[in-house]
Amino acid sequence: MNIEHVGIYAHDSEALAKWYTDALGLREVRRIDRGEGKPAVVFLQGASGAIVEILPTSAMETERALNSPGFTHLGIAVDNMDEQMVRLAEQGIEVKNIRSTSNGWTIGYFNDPEGNILELVQR
Template sequence: MATDFDATAHHHGLIVSDLDRAIEFYRDVLGLDVLTRFTVGDEAFGTAVGIDGASAEIVHLDAGGARLELATYEPEGEAIDPALNQPGSTHFGLAVDDLDAVAASLPDDVETISGPQTTESGTTIMFLADPEGNLVELLET
């Protein structure tokens, strides 16, 4: 079924409980630039997200050809288990030039699933978790 509009990617969104800690991770550890920070919380927003009285503090970060949106909500909802292979799981992918070098430079407190692994497609990948437990894929093609 064809639509009468074109949709293009705008952002990848992650809900976090500590916005400043998440910003630190994506800015300082992964090198993304903060584009904008704002708060929304009017009646239209609450209606749009289906939570009466909801408000959110939102930050957009520049990830090259993608925009990452980090948001924290009041009131907070329940977190979804971010298991990598479960329906409803999410992750954010970032391409890097030298994954071995990036992996070696990660702070000791960054949780990784494994070190760099080259898949049968020839792509070298690794997954790590941000401070909220959201999965991030780093890949070198």
């Protein structure tokens, strides 16, 4: 079993999709237009094949409480942490809380423009 995709609600789905494309190198693979004046649902894919689905908050059926159980962060595998940190820094993105774990991984965290937490993981 593999993770196929993760969905992220955004106040501005177009802007967030552009950020994930520019900052992380994901590519758009599908788009669902929801009608005139309504923001699209955008599907982005990374090198592993996993998909990030960006949904406009206007597509939410009910308001989700900020403290409700659910999504906490999105982990992104990288081959070279230092190279990725330089690439992100060139775009004004600061990776924080960088550390080595007890199993030898290197991890660090940053936020997307909507405040979602992203974790870089070098195994």
